[in-house]
Amino acid sequence: MAEETHIKLAHGGGGQLAQELTEQVVLPALGGTQEPGRLTDAAELDVAGRLAFTTDSHVIQPLEFPGGDIGKLAICGTVNDLAVSGAVAKALSVSLILEEGLDVELLRRVVVSAGMAARSAGVQVVTGDTKVVERGGLAGMMINSAGIGEIPAGRELGFDRIVEGDRIVLSGPLGEHAMAVMSARENLSFTNELVSDCGSINDMTESLLNRLGKDVHFMRDPTRGGLAATLNEVCSAIGRDMEIQQEAIPINPSARAIAEMLGLDLVSAANEGKLVAIVAESAAEEAVSVLAECKSAKRPAAIGRIAMKNDQPLVEMVTTIGGRRIVQMPYGEQLPRIC
Amino acid sequence: MLCEKLHNLFDQLGDARSVVQIMEVCGTHTMSIASSGLRSLLPTGLTLTSGPGCPVCVTDQAYIDQAVFLARSGGAIIATYGDMVRVPGREGGLGDARAGGAEVEVVYSADQAVTVAAENPDKEVVFLAVGFETTSPGTAMAVLRASREGLDNFSILSSHKLILPAMRTLLAGGAAIDGFLCPGHVSVILGWKAYEPIVRDYGTPCVVAGFDPGQVVAGLEEILAELIAEKPKACSVYPAVAERGNVEALGVVDRVFTPCDAVWRALGEIPASGLKLRKQFAGFDAAERFELPVMESYQPAGCRCGEVITGRCAPVDCGLFAGKCTPRSPVGPCMVSSEGACAAAYKYERRSCRVDS
Numbered sequence: 112m113a114e115e116t117h118i119k120l121a122h123g124g125g126g127q128l129a130q131e132l133t134e135q136v137v138l139p140a141l142g143g144t145q146e147p148g149r150l151t152d153a154a155e156l157d158v159a160g161r162l163a164f165t166t167d168s169h170v171i172q173p174l175e176f177p178g179g180d181i182g183k184l185a186i187c188g189t190v191n192d193l194a195v196s197g198a199v200a201k202a203l204s205v206s207l208i209l210e211e212g213l214d215v216e217l218l219r220r221v222v223v224s225a226g227m228a229a230r231s232a233g234v235q236v237v238t239g240d241t242k243v244v245e246r247g248g249l250a251g252m253m254i255n256s257a258g259i260g261e262i263p264a265g266r267e268l269g270f271d272r273i274v275e276g277d278r279i280v281l282s283g284p285l286g287e288h289a290m291a292v293m294s295a296r297e298n299l300s301f302t303n304e305l306v307s308d309c310g311s312i313n314d315m316t317e318s319l320l321n322r323l324g325k326d327v328h329f330m331r332d333p334t335r336g337g338l339a340a341t342l343n344e345v346c347s348a349i350g351r352d353m354e355i356q357q358e359a360i361p362i363n364p365s366a367r368a369i370a371e372m373l374g375l376d377l378v379s380a381a382n383e384g385k386l387v388a389i390v391a392e393s394a395a396e397e398a399v400s401v402l403a404e405c406k407s408a409k410r411p412a413a414i415g416r417i418a419m420k421n422d423q424p425l426v427e428m429v430t431t432i433g434g435r436r437i438v439q440m441p442y443g444e445q446l447p448r449i450c
Numbered sequence: 451m452l453c454e455k456l457h458n459l460f461d462q463l464g465d466a467r468s469v470v471q472i473m474e475v476c477g478t479h480t481m482s483i484a485s486s487g488l489r490s491l492l493p494t495g496l497t498l499t500s501g502p503g504c505p506v507c508v509t510d511q512a513y514i515d516q517a518v519f520l521a522r523s524g525g526a527i528i529a530t531y532g533d534m535v536r537v538p539g540r541e542g543g544l545g546d547a548r549a550g551g552a553e554v555e556v557v558y559s560a561d562q563a564v565t566v567a568a569e570n571p572d573k574e575v576v577f578l579a580v581g582f583e584t585t586s587p588g589t590a591m592a593v594l595r596a597s598r599e600g601l602d603n604f605s606i607l608s609s610h611k612l613i614l615p616a617m618r619t620l621l622a623g624g625a626a627i628d629g630f631l632c633p634g635h636v637s638v639i640l641g642w643k644a645y646e647p648i649v650r651d652y653g654t655p656c657v658v659a660g661f662d663p664g665q666v667v668a669g670l671e672e673i674l675a676e677l678i679a680e681k682p683k684a685c686s687v688y689p690a691v692a693e694r695g696n697v698e699a700l701g702v703v704d705r706v707f708t709p710c711d712a713v714w715r716a717l718g719e720i721p722a723s724g725l726k727l728r729k730q731f732a733g734f735d736a737a738e739r740f741e742l743p744v745m746e747s748y749q750p751a752g753c754r755c756g757e758v759i760t761g762r763c764a765p766v767d768c769g770l771f772a773g774k775c776t777p778r779s780p781v782g783p784c785m786v787s788s789e790g791a792c793a794a795a796y797k798y799e800r801r802s803c804r805v806d807s
Contacts, residue, residue, distance in 0.1 A: 297558070373558075374788060376485075432452050432663045434487020436798040442777045 118213040123243030132241060136215065140222035141205060141229070141236040154237035156202050158261050163198035165189060166257035174217065174251050177291045178306030181254055182225030184383060187311045188334070189258040190232045194313035195330040195386070197268045197320060198260025200234040205256050207241045210249035218252070232311035234258070266320060270348045272328035277417040278395035279355060280388045282315055282402050283308065283409035284363035285338055286370060286380030294369050305365040308384035308409075315386050315405045322401050326394035331387050336441045339379040341387050342426045343440040353426045355415030355438065378428075379441040389417065452667055453491045459674040460493040471497045471626055472673055473761050475613055476633030477504035477789025478661050484794035486663040496670070499761040500791035502616050502714065503633060505581045505609075506533045507759050507783045507790050510713045512745035513609045514539045517578055520607070521552040524740050526574035529563035532556045533787045534578055538750065538780065560585070560592035560606075567596065567604035576736045579606040584635040586610045586725055587699040590706035593727070593734050605736040608725055611712060614644060615723035620760060621652045627761065629655040629673035631666065634688050641695025645684035658686035706731055713747060715783070716756020755782035758791050765795035772800055 121128040134148070167188045174181045185205060193200045205225060209218065229236050291307040293299075312332060319327050333341040338360075346353050362377065370377050384407055390398045395413045402411035426438040463470065474480065480500045483489065489498060502508045518539045521528045528544065535545045535554060548554040553573075557563050563577035579589045589606060596604040613636055621627060632645060637658040645656035655676040659669025668687040676682050703725070712724025727735045736742075749756060752770050757763035765771050765784070775781040777796060784790035 428487070430485075430487040430663075432486055432488065432491070434490045434663075436485060436487040436490075437800060439797045 116215055118209045118211060118215060118218065118243055120211050120243050120245065123209065123241055129241065136219050137207075137222055137239065137241065140219070140226040141239065142226055154202065156237070156259065158201050158259060160264065161262040163193050163196040163260045163262055164257070165192040165196070166255065167192065168253060168255040170250075170253050171292065172250055173292075173295055174221065176295045176307055177304060178288075179309035179383070180221050180224050181252065182221035182223075183228040183309055185254040185256040186225050186228040186232065186236075187309055187383060189256040190234060190311045190313055191332040193258050193260035194311070194316040195332050196260070196262065197266040197316070197330070198262045199317070200232065200258055200260045200313065202237045203229060203234055203256055203258045205236050205239040205254060207239070208249065208253045208255075209241065209243045210251050211243055211246045213251050221252070228311065232313055265324075267325065268327065268329055270329065270345065273345070273349050273351075273389050273417055274328070275351065275417055275419060276392045277328055277389050278392055278398075278413050279342070279353065279415040279417070280390055280395060280398045280402070280411065281338065281360065281414050282312070282386040282405075282407070282411045283384075284361045284366060285382060285385070286366045286375075286377035287363055288383040289337070289375070289380035290366040290369040290377075293373060293375070297373070299369060299372065305363070305369065308382055310384035310407055312384060312386045312407050314407055315402055318401050318405050319388055319390075319398060323390060323394050323398060326391040327388060327398075328391065329389040333382050333385055333387050335381050337377070337379045337381055338387065339376075339426070339438050339441050342438060345389070346424045346426050349417070350420055350422070350424055352418040352421045352424050353415060354418055355426065355428050357428050357430045359412050359414040361410040361412055378438060392416075452663065453493075456496075456667055456671055456674065457493045459671055459678065460496055462678050463674065467628070467677065469495050469497070470628045470674070470677070471499060471761070472629045472631055472670060473499050473501040473620075473627045474631040474633070475501040475503035475617060476636065477507070477787065478635065479631060479633060479659075479666065480504065480791055480794050481789050482661040482663070483666060484798040487798070488663050488666060489799065498631075498670075499764070500759065500794075501620065501761050502717065502759040503582075503613070504759070504784070504787050504789040504791070505585070505611065506531075506537060506787035507755060508611060508616070508714050508717075509534075509537075509580055509609050509783065510715050510747050511539070511749070512713065512747045513607070514543065515541070515745040516742050517607060518542065518544055518547050519743060519745075520576055520736065520740060521547040521554055522550070524574070524576070526576045526740075527553040527555055527566060527570060528576055528578065529555050529557045529566050530578040531558075531580065533789075534580065536780065536786045537783045538786075540745075540748070560589040561595065564592045564596050564599075564601065564604055567601050568599065571603060574603050574605070574739075576740075577604070577606045579608045579610055582611055582613050582633075582636050583639045583703075586703050586707065587639065590702045593706050593731055594702070596734060597731070605734050605739045606727070607736040608707075608727065609712075610707070610725035611714065612709065612723050612725070614640075614648070615720045616714060616717060617648055618651075619717055619720050621648070621654060625761060627654060628677065629657070631669050631673070632656050632658040634658060634660045634665070634691070637686065637688070637691045637695065639696050639699050641693050642684055642686040642691050643693045644695065649682050649684045653682050655682040656684045658688050658691050660688040660690070715747075716749075716760060750781050753782040755784040755792075758784050765792040766800070768792070772796060
């Protein structure tokens with residue numbers, strides 16, 4: 112394996128080269144309970160009770176960006192989907208599809224980063240796969256990750272729990288991931304280098320659920336389409352208007368500068384380490400202070416409320432000048448390959 | 451309260467004018483006004499309409515079809531601003547051409563297009579030069595750079611426009627415009643004095659303002675004050691704008707381009723309202739380099755973009771708005787362009803039918 116600097120088709124072929132890649136590059140980074148030389152076809156898990164199961168594929172360009180890489184993204188994305196469902200992540204899978212010619216050192220960095228992200232989130236990668244496809248069209252690599260988690264008894268989250276008067280709480284500034292990736296793509300550089308917020312949010316979700324219990328009604332991580340997509344999805348699902356205050360939304364000035372330069376809207380920009388929680392009105396203040404103690408929160412704030420039922424529900428924003436405007440469901444592929 | 455003084459001024463106009471229509475002619479104003487929710491704070495009777503200030507929206511349909519033709523059969527890389535890609539054409543837009551294998555590359559500046567040409571010496575690169583006075587200096591600089599670097603594979607298809615002739619055409623056509631909120635960036639180049647002939651000939655106040663809501667309101671206040679005093683002026687509340695503008699930028703444009711008659715969507719042909727490359731730069735003119743078919747101007751059925759950009763129809767009054775014409779499947783450019791009046795209304799101000807996206 113020492114001589115192989117670039118991925119060959121044979122690395123995905125299930126033979127000697129594939130075995131070397133797995134044992135010398137992938138396993139050391141992702142750890143897990145598998146013994147090299149005694150790999151099994153499936154991982155056995157000991158999980159019980161209500162399970163949550165999720166999967167995500169990642170096609171981001173560039174593969175490495177300020178604040179993260181496709182490996183870290185794949186792990187955190189799946190951990191976060193479990194976390195907002197109220198589940199404690201128990202096991203993850205990582206499937207790699209590599210393009211012939213990919214630099215092995217890059218692959219090494221990516222899987223090491225994925226391993227670190229998994230350890231940081233307190234979860235293991237227990238199974239995976241590697242395939243290689245011919246040069247062209249894949250742009251280096253794509254990753255699918257899936258995850259299983261256990262939902263402790265007594266947790267009830269979902270659209271049906273949301274009622275009028277509930278407050279919308281956001282864990283930090285919007286669009287840091289999208290803008291960091293865009294600035295890397297467009298070669299914009301600033302003195303205050305913006306980094307992606309790519310990271311796991313299970314510390315926040317667990318703190319909220321443990322301290323506020325049933326007062327947490329709903330949670331989601333606003334990835335592609337940003338806060339706007341998340342709020343609009345909820346809005347349609349529950350058939351109620353929502354109102355948010357622009358003044359209350361935390362903003363990262365570097366992210367805003369890039370957004371203005373590129374003509375993009377932070378409200379619709381992707382995040383990879385933020386939490387949106389809908390909580391009972393009486394618990395809003397405590398939710399914000401609970402989040403403020405978490406390491407992955409950054410100036411959390413209550414930004415809005417759930418309003419009346421409506422046949423054609425909308426998300427409305429009260430702007431910084433006191434005017435009103437709609438927050439639209441984002442349309443179109445404004446930013447391709449963002450996650 | 452941001453609009454308190456504005457309300458007071460409007461009341462002072464009293465019975466003399468119960469309805470005041472102020473037009474902005476800049477896509478950036480369109481978007482900033484809509485996204486700040488400013489319209490919801492204006493006094494009833496004070497209407498702020500969008501004029502022909504969005505470069506993509508005023509681009510004639512024939513130009514789009516020529517660009518698509520070039521993409522499909524010219525064998526060239528088309529370098530263009532992002533918004534142009536989704537404008538529908540008679541046989542599909544640039545985005546459709548790209549999906550069919552044509553090379554269409556989105557660039558953020560004319561200079562970037564020259565770089566594409568420098569990096570692809572075996573291919574022709576055509577830059578779709580669209581925009582008002584803010585962008586024409588950049589295109590001029592790009593042509594000069596291509597000339598300096600001896601690039602023989604770079605050309606532009608110019609659809610650059612000048613804003614003043616369009617403003618005059620609107621007034622001459624009897625449009626009910628009580629004042630113009632003039633564009634910030636364009637005026638940085640042109641200078642506020644450039645609007646004096648309009649004030650002199652039509653008595654219409656022309657006030658330059660920047661883009662944040664405070665600036666827009668300051669501009670509206672100045673217009674109302676001038677209407678109350680019956681003393682229309684050309685002036686600016688935007689500190690960045692000088693009386694004579696950016697003489698150097700104007701010089702660069704003049705060196706490379708010369709005014710020509712141009713066809714505007716819905717406004718038809720306006721004399722001396724476009725820019726064409728001077729003879730010594732004709733080598734960089736895609737219209738000379740390629741055999742472009744003459745394309746017709748036309749409006750898609752039911753599309754009222756032309757009336758929208760001349761302030762005669764509000765987006766919500768177009769029968770296609772939010773029904774057949776949505777950002778996801780636009781019929782006309784006012785919905786495609788990120789600075790179009792219809793896109794702004796749909797994105798920020800629409801309260802009727804929700805469209806499943």
